[in-house]
Structure formats: C-alpha cells, structure tokens
Amino acid sequence: PGRGGTCRLSLDTGAHSLMATRLVHASIMLVLCRSALGGALGTSSCGAVVRSSRVAMVATPSQRGHSTTSNPPAPSSTTERHETLHRALPPVATPFARQPTLEDRRSIEERQLRHPASDLAAVPAQCQCPYGFPQAILLRPVGKNKPVSGLIRLTCPHLVAAVDEFEAEGGVASMNRELVGGARGPEWQEALQGINDAHRQLRRALTSEAEAERVKERFGEAGAESFFNSGIAGMSPTKLDDVKCLHAQLADSLLRGRDNNKIGSAVEEELRARGVDIGGNGCCYEQCDYNRAETKDTWSYVPIKNKQKLRTRNARRSQEKEKERAARRRRGPEAASSAAKQDPGEGEV
Numbered sequence: 001p002g003r004g005g006t007c008r009l010s011l012d013t014g015a016h017s018l019m020a021t022r023l024v025h026a027s028i029m030l031v032l033c034r035s036a037l038g039g040a041l042g043t044s045s046c047g048a049v050v051r052s053s054r055v056a057m058v059a060t061p062s063q064r065g066h067s068t069t070s071n072p073p074a075p076s077s078t079t080e081r082h083e084t085l086h087r088a089l090p091p092v093a094t095p096f097a098r099q100p101t102l103e104d105r106r107s108i109e110e111r112q113l114r115h116p117a118s119d120l121a122a123v124p125a126q127c128q129c130p131y132g133f134p135q136a137i138l139l140r141p142v143g144k145n146k147p148v149s150g151l152i153r154l155t156c157p158h159l160v161a162a163v164d165e166f167e168a169e170g171g172v173a174s175m176n177r178e179l180v181g182g183a184r185g186p187e188w189q190e191a192l193q194g195i196n197d198a199h200r201q202l203r204r205a206l207t208s209e210a211e212a213e214r215v216k217e218r219f220g221e222a223g224a225e226s227f228f229n230s231g232i233a234g235m236s237p238t239k240l241d242d243v244k245c246l247h248a249q250l251a252d253s254l255l256r257g258r259d260n261n262k263i264g265s266a267v268e269e270e271l272r273a274r275g276v277d278i279g280g281n282g283c284c285y286e287q288c289d290y291n292r293a294e295t296k297d298t299w300s301y302v303p304i305k306n307k308q309k310l311r312t313r314n315a316r317r318s319q320e321k322e323k324e325r326a327a328r329r330r331r332g333p334e335a336a337s338s339a340a341k342q343d344p345g346e347g348e349v
Contacts, residue, residue, distance in 0.1 A: 087121070087140075089121065089122055090202075090205035090206060091205075092201055092202060092205045093121075093122060093138065093202060093205065093206070095125075096124065096125055096126075096255060096256045096257055096260075097121075097122035097123065097124060097125055097138055097255060098122060098123060098124075098125045099121075099122060099123075100120055100122065100123045100134070100137075104123050104133075104134050105117070105120065106290050107133050107134065107288050107289070107290055108120065108123075108134055108137060108155055110290045111287050111288050111289070111290050112133075112134075112155040112156070112157060112287070112288060113155060117137070117139075118143055118144050118145075119139045119140045119143035119144075119148055120137055120138075120139060120140075121137075121138045121139055121140045121206060122137070122138040122255075123136070123137055123138070123255075124136055124254055124255045128254065128278050128279050129156065129279060129280060130279050130280060131280065131285040131288065131289070133156070133285065133288040133289075134155055134156075135154070135155060135156035135159060135251075135254050136152060136153065136154050136155060136156070136250075136251035136252075136254040136255045137152070137153050137155050137251075137255075138151060138152060138202075138206075138255060139151055139152070139153060140206050140207075141203045141206055141207050141211070141215075141227075141228075142207055142208075142211035142212075142214060142215060146218070147214075147215050147218065147219075147227060149227070149230060149233070149234025150232075150233045150234055150245075150248060151199055151202055151203060151206070151232075152199075152232065152233075152248050152251040152252045152255055153247075153248070153251055154247040154248070154250055154251035154254075155251075156280075156284070156288075157284055157287050157288065157300065157301040157303075158280050158281055158284035158301070159250065159271075159276075159278065160247065160301065160303045161301040161303075162271050162274070162276040163246050163247050163250060163267070163271070164303060164304045166246065166267075166270065166271065166274065167246055167247075168304070171246055171267075171270070172243060172244075172245075172246060175243045175246070175263070175266070175267070176241065176242055176243055178266075179192070179240075179241060179242070179243060179263075180241050184266075187262065188262060188263055188266075189240045189241075191261070191262040191263060192231075192240050192243070192263060193237075193240060194260075195231065195232050195249075195252065195260075195261055195263070196230075196231025196232060196235065196237040197231075197237070198256070198260065199230070199231050199232045199252075200228065200229050200230065200231060200237060203227075203228055203230070204228055207228070212224070212228075215227055215228070232244065232245075232248055232249070232252060233245045233248040243263055246267050249261060249263045249264040249267050250264045250267045250268060250271075251264070252264050253265050253267070253268060281299075283299035284299055286298045286299040286300070287299055287300040287301065
C-alpha cells in the first residue's frame, strides 16, 4: 500500500515486469467492465432494454446515495430559485414523506409535469415505482405566485393516464354512488372526514407565519380561515358526498399510505381490476427518465387536465394568427385593412 491507500507495483525487468503489466491491464479492464455494466440488464414489456447505466434513476433514493431523511445536496446556480427545497418538513409529514432530491425534482419538472414546481415540498418515502421515480408529490400551500388549494398531486404519467380513462368512463360518479348509498358508504364517509382533517392539519403545518399573513392579505380573515380549513383538493371539510378528484385520492394514498385513505385505496383496487399495474407498464420510465432522449417512439402521456395542453393550444393559435397577419401584410395594405375589420383580435378570443 502506498500513500492514500493506493496500491503500487514495482515493475522490474524481465518476467516480473511482464506479469505485473498484465495484472494492471487486467485490473483496469475489470473496473471498466463493472462500471459499464453497473448491474444486470432487464428487458421491458414493450421490447425496450432497461439499461442499468441509468441505475441512479432506477434505484431507490438510498441506493442512489441519497438519504431518505437527510436534506438533499446544496443546489447549483440553476436551482437557486427553489428556496423551498431546503425547508424542513413538519413532523406531521415526516412519517410518510421525504424531501425531494435534485434527481427527483428534475424528473418531476422536466418530464412528469413539464413545468417548474417551485412549491414542491416532498415525495413519498416509500415508492411503488420499480424505476425509483416519484409517483405523487406534496406541495406547499403558499408558493411564490399564489396559494394552492390542493396539497397532493399525482405525477406518474402511467397512473395519470389510467385515472384519466377511469374518470372519463364515469369513475367519479360510480364512486360517489358508493359513497352516498353503497355498502361501504358509512365507512367511506368516515374515512373522507379523516382525510379532510389530515389535509387541514398538513396545510397549516406547511405554512409559515409570513405565508399565513400573505393569505390573509389576499383573501381576508374569513377567506384565509376557509382556505386553511379546506380538505383534500381544496374541498369543503364538511362535504362528505363527493370524492371530488380520483387523481388526488390516489396520490394521497400513495403518499400517506393506503390505510390513511380508503378511497384512494379503492381507486387503486379498481385500477388493478382494470388491468393496470400500479408499478408501471414496462415503458413508462421512458418519459420520467430525464437522462433518456425523447423521440417519436418514446412512451409519453399528456394529462387531460394538464394546463400545459391549454398553453400549447393557445400558443399554437397565436402563432397561426401571427402567420396570417404576416401573409396579409405581404399581400398589401388593402388586404391587411380588410382583414382587420373581420379579425376581432386576441382580446375577444
């Protein structure tokens, strides 16, 4: 052993020199092979090879080298805008949630939501995704822009797609019928009351005194009190005849645990009955892995309720109108003047 724990070989002339050189070469090749492989290779059900070269994204947070309880590394200059990343979680959230790592944040913002999540507070401490990506997130009630009524959001594209389909086929109505007049109605109503109470407690615990004052300035005393007392997805805490949003119920179940949200657990059971694997479909990791380049063949899903869809459509309409105006200008002043009389402008769209 040499300095710093390194191993030095004395390379003499003749046979000893040749043997030592071959030993060094063999050691280097072994290290390179292990580094390249990084583990086993797996084949997904869609025929894609899941390479362990992205093991940092496939492994659990502790396997990636990040503690599930300690704070994530200090942000680089590109992430300084996320002050909430380093705010400690309140004790009420620590049993089921952990602070997001920078890898979690990149996956959530760049691939799952496709927009910044400055209000991101936590991700589930236990994850059912075999690739290690967050399936749900906990948001801080008061962000930089405005208060957020919903604390929980489902982010897994695979599960969002499944719940979108279930809701489109009447999932909310069917579960409301069970909630109001079904055999599990009394049990579900009691569970819904507990869910709303838990979200009211979480909302207050995640809000600083300064943020609470901002809410009062925005909504007034009565409005602020109503905001902080609201339940899951911002619903009235006394409204026990509506499950409201199946995405939020499932996300809450994934985050706080199935025993803490029987309605979300029932949504999960319904999805399994419909043939949905809560852990993924073998291809869904392609969207969540920000290290993987997206192509036309990449699996991806745009949520029905995602505002990004609306923003994209509005941007496309604006571009089309601008092209039309440019074409009119090229045709001459008379054509542009005639078209202006027919075009009401952006303000009336």
